[in-house]
Amino acid sequence: MTTARPFPPAFLFGAATAAYQIEGAAHEDGRTDSIWDVFSRVPGAVVNADNGDVACDHYHRYRDDVALMKDLGLQTYRFSTSWARVRPDGGPVNAKGIDFYSRLVDELLEKNILPWLTLYHWDLPQALEDKGGWTNRDTAYLFNDYALSVHDALGDRVKNWTTLNEPWCSSFLSYIGGEHAPGRQDPAAGLAAGHHLLLGHGLAVQSLRERDASLGLGITLNLTVADPVDANDPGDLDAVRRIDGQFNRFFLDPIFRGAYPADLLEDVAGLGFDEVVQPGDLDIISAPIDALGVNYYHGELVSAHPSAQPMTTVAPSPRPKRSPFPAADGVHWHLRDLPLTAMNWEVQPEGLTRLLQRVHSEYTDPAGVKLYVTENGAAYDDVVGEDGLVHDADRTEFLELHLSAILDAIELGVPVHGYFYWSLMDNYEWAWGYDKRFGIVRVDYDTLERSPKDSARAYARIISGRTL
Ligand code: IFM
Numbered sequence: 001m002t003t004a005r006p007f008p009p010a011f012l013f014g015a016a017t018a019a020y021q022i023e024g025a026a027h028e029d030g031r032t033d034s035i036w037d038v039f040s041r042v043p044g045a046v047v048n049a050d051n052g053d054v055a056c057d058h059y060h061r062y063r064d065d066v067a068l069m070k071d072l073g074l075q076t077y078r079f080s081t082s083w084a085r086v087r088p089d090g091g092p093v094n095a096k097g098i099d100f101y102s103r104l105v106d107e108l109l110e111k112n113i114l115p116w117l118t119l120y121h122w123d124l125p126q127a128l129e130d131k132g133g134w135t136n137r138d139t140a141y142l143f144n145d146y147a148l149s150v151h152d153a154l155g156d157r158v159k160n161w162t163t164l165n166e167p168w169c170s171s172f173l174s175y176i177g178g179e180h181a182p183g184r185q186d187p188a189a190g191l192a193a194g195h196h197l198l199l200g201h202g203l204a205v206q207s208l209r210e211r212d213a214s215l216g217l218g219i220t221l222n223l224t225v226a227d228p229v230d231a232n233d234p235g236d237l238d239a240v241r242r243i244d245g246q247f248n249r250f251f252l253d254p255i256f257r258g259a260y261p262a263d264l265l266e267d268v269a270g271l272g273f274d275e276v277v278q279p280g281d282l283d284i285i286s287a288p289i290d291a292l293g294v295n296y297y298h299g300e301l302v303s304a305h306p307s308a309q310p311m312t313t314v315a316p317s318p319r320p321k322r323s324p325f326p327a328a329d330g331v332h333w334h335l336r337d338l339p340l341t342a343m344n345w346e347v348q349p350e351g352l353t354r355l356l357q358r359v360h361s362e363y364t365d366p367a368g369v370k371l372y373v374t375e376n377g378a379a380y381d382d383v384v385g386e387d388g389l390v391h392d393a394d395r396t397e398f399l400e401l402h403l404s405a406i407l408d409a410i411e412l413g414v415p416v417h418g419y420f421y422w423s424l425m426d427n428y429e430w431a432w433g434y435d436k437r438f439g440i441v442r443v444d445y446d447t448l449e450r451s452p453k454d455s456a457r458a459y460a461r462i463i464s465g466r467t468l
Contacts, residue, residue: 004467005407006068012114012418013463014076015069015440018165018376020052021427023082025059029096032088034123035133036430039181056425059100064450069439072227072456073463076114077376078420079104080121080165083146086182089127091141098153105157115158116374116420117327118220119147119204120197121165122180124277129182133275134171134193137278143200144207151208160240161208161215161372162293163201173195177324179431181258183287187326188271195276198254210285218291219255220374223248223359229334232330235304239331242267243302245323256363258286267447268328292364295422296345296402299351300333307334342436344377347398347403352376356409356416370417376402377422379429379436382453390442390453399440399455403468422458426449 007013020036040051056063069077083090085097101117108115120143128139147163163168174180176190205217226243228236239262249261258284265273306328323331336370338346354373364371378398382390399421406416426439434445440456462468 003290004465005404006467007407008415009466010417011466012076012372013459014074014078014114014116014418014420015072015424016078016116016120016234016422017419017424018080019057019082019085020055020121020123021423021429022056022058023085024052024054024057026051026053027468028059029085029100030088030094031082031085031097034082034084034161035126035127035129036123037084038126038129039183042183045183047433047435050428050435052428054448055201055428056443060466061448062100063107065425066111066113068450068452069108069113070111070438072452072460074113074424075463076116076160077108077424078116078118078162078422080123081150082123083120083143084123084125086150087146087321088125090125090146091127093149093152098150101150102153105154109157112162113152116160117150117154117158118162118163118165119143119150119164120170120200122174124170124172124181131248133175133182134196135175135189137196137199137276140196140200140203144203146252147204148207148211151211155212156217159214159216160291161217163204163219164197164289165220165374166295167197167201167219167251168222169193172246172324176326177323185270188273189362189369190324191268191271191273192276194250195273195281198251198285199281199345201255201279202287205287206284216290216370218289218293218369218372219251220293220295221248221251222295222297222375223241223252223355225355225358227299227301229301229303229305233304234341236302239302239304240244242325242328242331243300243323246323246328251357252363254282254285255289256286256367256369258282262278265329273325288367289369291370291372291417293372294355294357294359295375296352296355296373297376297378298348299355301336303332304330305335306332327456335419341398341430342381345378347401349401350408352402352405353408353412356414357412360409371415372418372420373402373406373416374420375422376419377438379438382437382442389451392453393457395440395453395455397460399459400462401468403462407468
């Protein structure tokens, strides 16, 4: 008989979404194009040429969605605000746009659900991209202005603020890999974007802190755990170093240590990065934070040598797996003998335990920063049964395995403070359009009807029992 494993009394259970992926209402109440509206119209950029014009229509259905969260027993809800809705074209504040978030927050609080707000989940106003986007240093300062205007309206009710979601994606994947908006393919631009995103983060942390010392401020990173195919092969170890460098240390080191890693700077020498980083920037970027959000989906098994087996590829996009980072040419991904999700991502829960241990000991513990898992989830090819419901045993197992991996980390002395399943509902999965379903709630894209899957019921039981 296995004994039930309790979660710590203050552990928060939640679910996450992002503005462009669920809101729809892309042309309503003054909202103007973001880079995703424009990128999704580029032929071939997105599977089925899908876009977020309607998405899950959360903009009009948010009350029902919050009621659903309440039914599931969620304690917290992680969502993002859309810059293009709040400050269309990056210009003055749009009262109707910000009012939507104000109503959403009221609804959450009324249902006793803690709002966990992310300011930037990849939807830069296109008008700012036209001026260089994140390659333009000014964008960092405009991000700070935008953060303050969201705080003007919601600061009395929202206490947990995340500046950026996964800046690896909004810099390297977007400006070097070309796989996400704005679809550029320029290594120097990607590095500049990465730095300016971090600068915007630091500026916003400083000014929000100055406004209200009681806020919980943080950032969410998509971190990974990289392992070598052969731990005795120097080439494989170097592949690990480079992958760890671009996903983890490029972001963690400036935030927690006020410096970019020396080995990465060497790797990218000649790309003008030293001119991008201005004196004083790293002091801003390393402004103390309260919370680090870790998004974990899978780890990486890497080598300097191609895999002997034909690879199904562990692809973060509809294109073959390769690293957008300039210093990662020649890194090869290998697959372990692990189950795959519909994204072809390996199900590797123990990687989450190791990642949390490492981040805790090297970064968050010394800085006194709280650690949360702000995203983790799986896409599967859901089937609607004759009863009209989705019996997604695979997703339930994924959820339980990863919650168990978090409990393992907690038992090993890593204080993890909460978990947000990605995602509350099926939604617009970027370059995959609506093809990949991560939700614990099914969305019928014809009727926009929501129906909780078995995994939602399983999560609700875990939350109410606070044990696994
Ligand atoms: O859907 C995305 C989300 O926007 C950011 N993190 C990963 C998720 C799944 O790919």
